[in-house]
Amino acid sequence: MKQYVLRRVALAVPTLFLVSVIVFAMMRLMPGDVATRMVEGHAYAPTLEALRKDLGLDRPVHVQYLEWVGAIVLKGDFGRSYWTRQPIWEEFVRRFPVTLELAALTILISVVIGIAVGIVSAMRQDTPADYIGRVGAILALSVPYFGLAVLVVVLPSIYFRWTPVWTYVPLTTDPVANLKIMIVPALVFGVTRAGPIMRIMRSALLDVLRQDYIRTAWSKGLGERTIVLRHGLKNAMIPVITLIGLQTPLYIGGSVIIEAIFRLPGVGHFFFEALTRLDYPVVQSVNLIVAAMVVGLNLLVDLAYAFLDPRIRYR
Amino acid sequence: MARPIALGISLLAVMLCAMPDPALAQQPRRGGVLRIAEREAPGLDPHLTVSFLSHSYISLAYSQLVRFPNGPEQKHPADFSILPDLAEKWEYKTPTSLVFTLRKGVKFHNKPPVNGREVTAEDVRYSLERFRAKSGFRSRFDAVQVIEAPDRYTVRITLKEPFAPFLNHLANPTFTAILPREAEEKFKDFNHPDAVIGTGPFILRSYDKGVKVVFERNPDYYMKGLPHLDGVVIEIAPDTQTRLSLLRAGKVEMAHVWGWLSPEEARGVKQTNPEMVATPYKVIGVGHIYMRTDQPPFNDVRVRRAVSLAIDRKGWNDALLFGEGCVDSGPVPCAMTDWKLDASKMDPAKTKTLVGYDPAEAKRLLAQAGHPKGFTTPMFHWPGYVSPWRSYYELAAEALGKIGITVELKPEEYGKYISTTYLGKFEKMAMGPSTPFTEVDDFLYGTHFPEQPNNRSSVADAELSKLLIAQRRELDPKKRKEIVDDIQRYLADKQYYVYVPQWPQYVAHPPYVKGFKHHDGYGLGLRLMYTWLDK
Numbered sequence: 001m002k003q004y005v006l007r008r009v010a011l012a013v014p015t016l017f018l019v020s021v022i023v024f025a026m027m028r029l030m031p032g033d034v035a036t037r038m039v040e041g042h043a044y045a046p047t048l049e050a051l052r053k054d055l056g057l058d059r060p061v062h063v064q065y066l067e068w069v070g071a072i073v074l075k076g077d078f079g080r081s082y083w084t085r086q087p088i089w090e091e092f093v094r095r096f097p098v099t100l101e102l103a104a105l106t107i108l109i110s111v112v113i114g115i116a117v118g119i120v121s122a123m124r125q126d127t128p129a130d131y132i133g134r135v136g137a138i139l140a141l142s143v144p145y146f147g148l149a150v151l152v153v154v155l156p157s158i159y160f161r162w163t164p165v166w167t168y169v170p171l172t173t174d175p176v177a178n179l180k181i182m183i184v185p186a187l188v189f190g191v192t193r194a195g196p197i198m199r200i201m202r203s204a205l206l207d208v209l210r211q212d213y214i215r216t217a218w219s220k221g222l223g224e225r226t227i228v229l230r231h232g233l234k235n236a237m238i239p240v241i242t243l244i245g246l247q248t249p250l251y252i253g254g255s256v257i258i259e260a261i262f263r264l265p266g267v268g269h270f271f272f273e274a275l276t277r278l279d280y281p282v283v284q285s286v287n288l289i290v291a292a293m294v295v296g297l298n299l300l301v302d303l304a305y306a307f308l309d310p311r312i313r314y315r
Numbered sequence: 316m317a318r319p320i321a322l323g324i325s326l327l328a329v330m331l332c333a334m335p336d337p338a339l340a341q342q343p344r345r346g347g348v349l350r351i352a353e354r355e356a357p358g359l360d361p362h363l364t365v366s367f368l369s370h371s372y373i374s375l376a377y378s379q380l381v382r383f384p385n386g387p388e389q390k391h392p393a394d395f396s397i398l399p400d401l402a403e404k405w406e407y408k409t410p411t412s413l414v415f416t417l418r419k420g421v422k423f424h425n426k427p428p429v430n431g432r433e434v435t436a437e438d439v440r441y442s443l444e445r446f447r448a449k450s451g452f453r454s455r456f457d458a459v460q461v462i463e464a465p466d467r468y469t470v471r472i473t474l475k476e477p478f479a480p481f482l483n484h485l486a487n488p489t490f491t492a493i494l495p496r497e498a499e500e501k502f503k504d505f506n507h508p509d510a511v512i513g514t515g516p517f518i519l520r521s522y523d524k525g526v527k528v529v530f531e532r533n534p535d536y537y538m539k540g541l542p543h544l545d546g547v548v549i550e551i552a553p554d555t556q557t558r559l560s561l562l563r564a565g566k567v568e569m570a571h572v573w574g575w576l577s578p579e580e581a582r583g584v585k586q587t588n589p590e591m592v593a594t595p596y597k598v599i600g601v602g603h604i605y606m607r608t609d610q611p612p613f614n615d616v617r618v619r620r621a622v623s624l625a626i627d628r629k630g631w632n633d634a635l636l637f638g639e640g641c642v643d644s645g646p647v648p649c650a651m652t653d654w655k656l657d658a659s660k661m662d663p664a665k666t667k668t669l670v671g672y673d674p675a676e677a678k679r680l681l682a683q684a685g686h687p688k689g690f691t692t693p694m695f696h697w698p699g700y701v702s703p704w705r706s707y708y709e710l711a712a713e714a715l716g717k718i719g720i721t722v723e724l725k726p727e728e729y730g731k732y733i734s735t736t737y738l739g740k741f742e743k744m745a746m747g748p749s750t751p752f753t754e755v756d757d758f759l760y761g762t763h764f765p766e767q768p769n770n771r772s773s774v775a776d777a778e779l780s781k782l783l784i785a786q787r788r789e790l791d792p793k794k795r796k797e798i799v800d801d802i803q804r805y806l807a808d809k810q811y812y813v814y815v816p817q818w819p820q821y822v823a824h825p826p827y828v829k830g831f832k833h834h835d836g837y838g839l840g841l842r843l844m845y846t847w848l849d850k
Contacts, residue, residue, distance in 0.1 A: 036734040083357055084506070095525070150556055157560035158587045165557055165566070167550055168526045260553040265525025269553065273355070 012295045019291040034278040079281035098266035103251040109190025118201025140195030146257045185262040204236040245301030347848035348546040350567040352558040360505035361492045365451040370489040371572045374838035377492035377513035383836040386845025393650045393835045410477040417468040421537045424518045429495045436464035455484040477788045480756040488838035516542040516844045543847035574822040581821035593823040597650035599835040600751035604813040605771040617684040619810035620668040624677035625718045632816045645814030654755040656803040665807040677718040689719020695745040697732035739771040774811045
């Protein structure tokens, strides 16, 4: 087990290296140039050349890359924003709890809805309850979360002069007020993410319920609840857990728009502003941090398999 | 029979006169907090950013030497007459020597490290020197030779030559906030919220990044009894639809830092919230097609006149702007009424190509210029400008197509556009709005004098240049206006730029927001100084 974890951690290094190269290259390939944009009105430096030198953009690209990665690896320094000159790591740490809370609530909502509806659909296959669940899942899959978010914000303001957008309050300051602020964006995001979970849950459970050991359980005279929840669900959860793991980057990526619409001061908002301003170090470092987190999370998902199915062993 | 009617009318008139004007009857009330939904400003240092958002935020906290009129002081939104601010008076000792006398006893906000000390001439000198050294707008001070503080309350500015726009630049809140040196020494610059220490009507109390900026009333503001509000909160909301929803839901009083809405947005808000006050204003700026007038084919005035005659400005205004725009829109913007010479007051033969529509004549001019079958030209532009700009590009291309000029629309990424096309570095033709300046010099000298960055059409006209310099050097406003009129007459049939209708902007807020008057300067603090809440 320990060896397995170590091997996985070692494997994460080339993954993160590739991510860093891709993100670095993509920022340079994007149309426009951060220096020309910053020097508009000469607010940051007297000339374009002076600004390029100040930002280190006058050096060869590979040197810029090595400096960025080197500072992270050797000093844990993720750099500073070109525009605000603030340390990126500090800003990330300040904003991360907002995004983490949004992601946690979103996962909770999508898992609860997805699994519950999936179980009901599987247990009541081809009944009206199953049809409603499946239509709901398709609907959740096909409605873009950002479109739903705009509708949820705009429509009540037009028809009821009310909108579910408030001034953000941290969880530690006022948990009730915080939950009131977070619940609507988490619901919007969570409901649209519940669709795939429901579909996988349903098909996995149907598959498991047709297995021999389940038939044996029925023949032993066990109750439906015991068979489904104790014997069927645990095995059917493996693909669902995999899916949740795979969806995690989407929770972070989706927060970019959800946070802008619902006025949440999280990492997504930070990333979005940096991207629109071509703030290279912010986009690169935030991407790398998030990629590292996704790699770590996938490792946790893999380890969860062993808990759910003891037959899975790590070598 | 006639006498009783006349008597009745007279009585009615007397009664009407005796009735109090509702506006006058209402006395401003102290208290309340005004909430504004707006995007986050990129920084708070007045000299390290050129963003209007930054300058609007911090204008609540800072004062200048002189200022523009606001609220009840202003005659109209583009009233750029000069009023005392930290300087109680000023005098031209010679045409190049300007002496300001400061108010005594004006104190900085009571925040460390400044702790409410008095403003002195040295603070003014330091701030103006910092502006000259660091601001993106520092070319406004090119005429300045030396800034001195001979005593505690006197500032003397010596200019290299007479420069009429100088006081306007000093009054513009985007340029010359008076700052305390100690704050820069402690915080390195003025970007830190704790470093925002001014003498303005509001004190920046807290800034929760990405969430809100809280300003409180300055109890020691030098204008006694002002501001009326207890505070102002800027609720940071990056998304336009969210800001509008917050306005509709009554969670903010304004959905833009200046209360602006586009005509379409204003109509939508009036439908859902009929009680909302939505007032149209002309935007101070121009929309124009600019051309490389130093290269063929646009070095031929007949071609430029043809381009202008192809634009049906009235139809454009009716179709896109609900008839609320302004068709006689350049070179001096419609809103700048103190300097504008209307086309109707000029020789119709000359203004025909400035504001007229005559596609047949346009084709004839093109044929005369050697383009009987027209020609093809690119039109560089940035598609990201707010509504109605995307339609503007398409409408212009369609209009020119009708006289045989095939326009290839060339959208550009903002960074490229603003650093090349907007500065006149393009081929043949481009289109876009101008910056909304507060000084007429920027619309004339800035866009027509050789080598100026905003001379997008590469104009080099010796006769015009003489007039442009003359208006800058004339300190007598009346005489200067005559020269500015001459420039407008001269430019009427030159078509160095082809102007398209100017769009209106609405200022919208609930009816209980009183005393908020739109002003075309960049400051928000002075507008809010006279604002009060009737609830």
